[in-house]
Amino acid sequence: MVPIRPSEITPEHIYLSRRKFMLGLGAAALLAACGRLPDTPEATVMPEGAATSEALSTPRPTPTQKPDIKTAFDAVTGYVNYYEFSLDKEAAAILANESLQVSPWTVTVGGLVNKPRVFDIEEILKFEQEERVYRMRCVEGWSMVIPWLGFPLSRLLKEVEPLSNAKYVRFQTLADPEQMPGLGDMTFPWPYIEGLRLDEAMHDLTLIATGIYGWSLRPSNGAPLRLVVPWKYGFKSLKSIVRIDLVEEQPTTFWMAAGAGEYGFWANVNPEVPHRRWSQANERRIGETRRIPTLLFNGYADEVADLYPDLTNKDWFF
Amino acid sequence: MMRTFLKRHGLKLVIHLGALVPAVVMALQLARGSYLDPIRQMTTASGNTALALLGLTLTCTPLARLTGFRAVLRVRRPLGLYTFSYAALHLLIFAGWDYGFAWDLLIPALFTQRFVLAGLAAFVILLALALTSTRGWQQRLGRWWKRLQRWVYAAAGLVVLHVLLLSKTPDKALRYGIVLVLLLVLRWVPARPSAQGASSAPVTKD
Numbered sequence: 469m470v471p472i473r474p475s476e477i478t479p480e481h482i483y484l485s486r487r488k489f490m491l492g493l494g495a496a497a498l499l500a501a502c503g504r505l506p507d508t509p510e511a512t513v514m515p516e517g518a519a520t521s522e523a524l525s526t527p528r529p530t531p532t533q534k535p536d537i538k539t540a541f542d543a544v545t546g547y548v549n550y551y552e553f554s555l556d557k558e559a560a561a562i563l564a565n566e567s568l569q570v571s572p573w574t575v576t577v578g579g580l581v582n583k584p585r586v587f588d589i590e591e592i593l594k595f596e597q598e599e600r601v602y603r604m605r606c607v608e609g610w611s612m613v614i615p616w617l618g619f620p621l622s623r624l625l626k627e628v629e630p631l632s633n634a635k636y637v638r639f640q641t642l643a644d645p646e647q648m649p650g651l652g653d654m655t656f657p658w659p660y661i662e663g664l665r666l667d668e669a670m671h672d673l674t675l676i677a678t679g680i681y682g683w684s685l686r687p688s689n690g691a692p693l694r695l696v697v698p699w700k701y702g703f704k705s706l707k708s709i710v711r712i713d714l715v716e717e718q719p720t721t722f723w724m725a726a727g728a729g730e731y732g733f734w735a736n737v738n739p740e741v742p743h744r745r746w747s748q749a750n751e752r753r754i755g756e757t758r759r760i761p762t763l764l765f766n767g768y769a770d771e772v773a774d775l776y777p778d779l780t781n782k783d784w785f786f
Numbered sequence: 787m788m789r790t791f792l793k794r795h796g797l798k799l800v801i802h803l804g805a806l807v808p809a810v811v812m813a814l815q816l817a818r819g820s821y822l823d824p825i826r827q828m829t830t831a832s833g834n835t836a837l838a839l840l841g842l843t844l845t846c847t848p849l850a851r852l853t854g855f856r857a858v859l860r861v862r863r864p865l866g867l868y869t870f871s872y873a874a875l876h877l878l879i880f881a882g883w884d885y886g887f888a889w890d891l892l893i894p895a896l897f898t899q900r901f902v903l904a905g906l907a908a909f910v911i912l913l914a915l916a917l918t919s920t921r922g923w924q925q926r927l928g929r930w931w932k933r934l935q936r937w938v939y940a941a942a943g944l945v946v947l948h949v950l951l952l953s954k955t956p957d958k959a960l961r962y963g964i965v966l967v968l969l970l971v972l973r974w975v976p977a978r979p980s981a982q983g984a985s986s987a988p989v990t991k992d
Contacts (some may be wrong), residue, residue, distance in 0.1 A: 759891060
């Protein structure tokens with residue numbers, strides 16, 4: 469595997485200024501062409517404290533077979549799974565961007581910790597933010613390459629001081645029927661719950677994202693803060709977090725409860741282990757035309773494989 | 787004269803024009819780049835269109851039997867052929883655009899994924915029905931022709947299975963399944979006296 473060279477990635481100050489120009493151009497063209505862009509990117513504001521270029525560290529190279537090309541901004545923000553809004557990917561993005569109120573916002577961090585605390589979103593944005601270019605592999609068989617802004621979850625967890633009997637972290641997405649029409653679908657066990665083992669949560673790759681492409685997160689991507697765990701299938705990386713609890717027992721996640729035995733807790737990417745009904749051997753990169761092979765741990769095996777003893781145990785990939 | 791033309795051919799005109807609308811919409815969306823994930827969205831759009839047209843095709847016979855409105859039997863064949871056309875487009879996008887006709891990927895994709903197998907089986911049936919839909923084949927096959935054409939229900943069942951196997955949640959497939967069962971049950975409802983023999987009217991009759 470040849471890692472992408474830092475020189476192949478546009479420095480952020482250049483792409484930021486170029487983006488502003490391109491976004492304006494793109495938005496104008498799109499609006500002129502079809503008038504279906506719900507919210508022009510110019511309306512997006514940089515998060516306080518994340519806007520300064522000093523706060524951004526050097527983009528981290530993504531381990532991959534060939535240089536990753538960042539997925540287009542419009543696809544990353546306009547094509548999402550956000551079932552709280554709609555089962556349709558484009559409709560979900562439009563509805564979320566129209567109606568999700570991301571301010572004021574608080575995140576309650578508690579459970580088995582020394583210092584339980586309610587964080588205001590402004591306090592979350594005061595954590596030093598850096599850019600991470602990660603691959604995102606959806607369990608449905610498609611993938612993207614996304615430049616996130618954020619900080620390792622471990623820094624947030626260290627603030628609240630997990631107790632020694634805390635073994636897992638349980639995350640919860642906002643579930644407000646006033647804002648989220650999809651919650652009316654009673655076949656799902658709302659709210660959206662996800663979980664990680666504590667050492668997975670403390671891993672340096674595990675990110676709390678607050679921004680995307682140098683901008684603050686769009687509601688469609690899970691504003692104002694979301695989880696990003698790049699070596700697991702995308703559904704583990706839950707959006708719009710309102711609650712984080714340190715717990716002793718493995719949490720039952722949304723998809724474990726909803727998926728009729730088709731989704732497990734670990735959900736680590738592995739091309740050799742198919743989903744119950746479809747293959748995971750290759751993937752479609754959004755914006756590219758040829759299928760590419762899926763990699764073990766989504767290409768992050770060097771970093772995370774030692775979290776899992778005995779990789780022949782297929783449970784890790786279910 | 788215009789009125790008689792519309793009375794004779796109005797329904798067919800609506801079917802022929804209506805069936806082209808999804809293709810035109812897809813082409814326009816693609817041309818102006820408004821698909822964020824063109825491969826998946828075109829696959830879904832062509833598949834959904836084929837499914838809707840299949841539903842309409844299967845509605846013709848019960849509708850004629852229940853209402854005595856026999857004109858619908860004359861659009862059954864074009865509806866069936868449009869169903870086949872969109873199914874063929876659906877398969878072409880999957881095999882050609884998504885997989886680039888890479889057989890080393892397509893063969894495993896077929897045998898490791900039951901939704902592909904179910905979809906392909908449905909397509910093979912639709913292909914056989916489309917090829918034998920001409921008046922010539924109808925005469926050659928005689929009474930076997932009707933038995934063959936009834937395989938359309940097997941194809942529809944396989945399509946429901948196809949949707950069930952590829953979806954994250956089963957609700958969409960369940961809705962289609964209920965509609966299919968309903969259409970099948972309606973075949974057993976006695977025909978209205980005025981429409982006696984409606985279901986045995988030759989499909990190709992123009």
